[in-house]
Amino acid sequence: MVKVYQMVEKVAPRDATVLIRGESGTGKELIAQAIHQQSLRANGSFIAVNCAALPETLLESELFGHEKGAFTGAEKQKRGRFELAIGGSIFLDEIGDMSPATQVKLLRVLQSKEITRLGSEEMIPVDVRTIAATNRNLEELMKNNAFREDLYYRLNVFPITLPPLRDRKEDIPDLVLHFLKKNHQSGDKIDPHTMRALMNYHWPGNIRELENIIERMIILSGDDQITVEFLPLQFQGIAPGAGSLSLEIPEGGLSIDNVEKELIYKALKKAGGNKSNAAKLLGITRRKLYSMMERLNRP
16 A cells, blocks of 8 residues: 555646556545645545446436436536536546446547537536546456447556555554544544454455444444444454453463353353253353253262
């Protein structure tokens, strides 16, 4: 990530088009915002568009605007995102999901720096810096004629690739602190065991998944410290204290029988006296639990 931030610092002051690549949830929009905030356009607008969220006809209207009566439901003139971004930056997220027809129109805009609203012939100059992002394999899409090669080279002036969170786990503590502060919580809200579990997880949803889990645990824990019991189900088996015990052996030693008695007592108490459920909590069969109880109660 240090290399990524160095690239952001180098490209931000220039007006070059940037293509940010990485898995879903890796923070592509955050990098786009960082580029804008460190650019000469920082006082202008940062306009984001998710190209995968809208059908082709609506996306064109969203990007380029439309005139009143341009299509059914167009009751008044509307400025598009490119117009709203004049003097600033436009962020085209999920560019790999854009239809071929819209790709042609976008390419024309990037080449001419002008847009035409739907239902109009007037050319409107747009002084905009373009930042695009995708989690798709654009090279593969080009082979299948699903993405235009000329648009690819127009966008790929300065590529930045974001590594997935599983490849940069050393960033997790800083990200956790960031999300805690964002939710008005102090850094000691999470105990060390929980932080270790977060570090051991593989994070298929990347930073977005981490932020959602932190927010969920803050809500569940209330005023209490966040411990492993507040972790979601997918953390079972990797969380210290969730499936494993931390026991201190005293200087004088201890009795295994007494430890087993204590575990059985606590399991039965937690299970409300139900032996089958107590056995499940201990990870043993009901028959094994009876056998242990009989042995430990034997004089």
